[in-house]
Amino acid sequence: MFAEYQKQVLDFYKRKWNSGDLSLNLMHPTSAKIKSECLLVFEKRSKRKDETMLRSFFSADPTADFRLIIKKFETDKFKPLNNYLKNSTGKTEEKNIELLAWLIDFEPRPFKPENFVDEQGNSEQSEKKDSADSELSWIEPEVAETETTSEDPSGLTSGTSGDEMGQPEPTSIGPTDVAPEEDKKVSGNTVGRKMVLAGILLVCIGGIAAFLLWPGRQAGEVSPPRAPLGSEEECMYWTGDRYQAIACSGKTDGTRLYALDKDKLMHLQKISRPDTISRRGVGHVWYAKIDGKIEFYTSAGFHPVYTDIRLKPLTLYMYNKYIYHYQ
Known part of the structure; x- marks a missing residue:
């Protein structure tokens, strides 16, 4: 299936090339130039979904500063992609x-x-399902046969009735206590x-009564709902400069x-206050560029607000460019 993905990526590249949108x-x-483009694209649109691909291509750990990694990356390692773009009939x-998909968005x-999907319209997922169904069709008859041919000590198969063997089925004689016992179980379950x-109904009635009798409601006051007594703060929200714990309600x-x-x-x-950041903050302070700031x-x-943007570690370059003039 990757061959179809590769074809679509290359076709998309060619369309953008022909229209001058690259x-x-x-x-x-x-x-x-490909290396330079990687730097530009990373600064312009760094998305969480691309991190696995970037770590794999640049052999970087999760906390690495990709900007530095890309700058130090060997230029020759972009040569296979460059050759592929110039001779798209080959393989890479x-x-x-x-x-390439990341670079051209x-x-x-x-x-x-x-x-x-492939040319026949089959996806890899559907092929796996068909294969599993095919295997199951071979397994099911074998399981069924095993269940019906197990032998008991009498020499009769457990799945064969007396009629099939030419003998009448034995009839139980005398009273049995099974039915009354089952009736007791059913009766007990019904009561439970x-x-x-009834308990659920009482809880609902109590909740409605509490709402109607809420202090200040009749006077037109609106009070924020409070967490039940004893409940733990299991949620948090962003106040603008930090997270604050709060009950989920x-x-x-x-x-x-x-x-x-x-x-x-x-x-x-x-x-x-960026002026409080010293040079010792390099590598220990993190930043993001939001709306040009x-x-x-x-x-x-x-x-905390744009959750698809990863915070990057402060580099000496960024410190000198954006913070040094405060000192």
């Missing part, structure tokens, strides 16, 4: 196709088998269900709630 680096590519590694990416339903103004993350709660804060944070992770 950058100058990709209109007439060289290994050095899958990682080069994924990098092809969607959907990265490659997922279920998104692409009724008690559960504690916000009504449309504020976005997140599952409580104690690490973010304790360590991730926005640095509102640089925001600084105290911990790694993703931007």
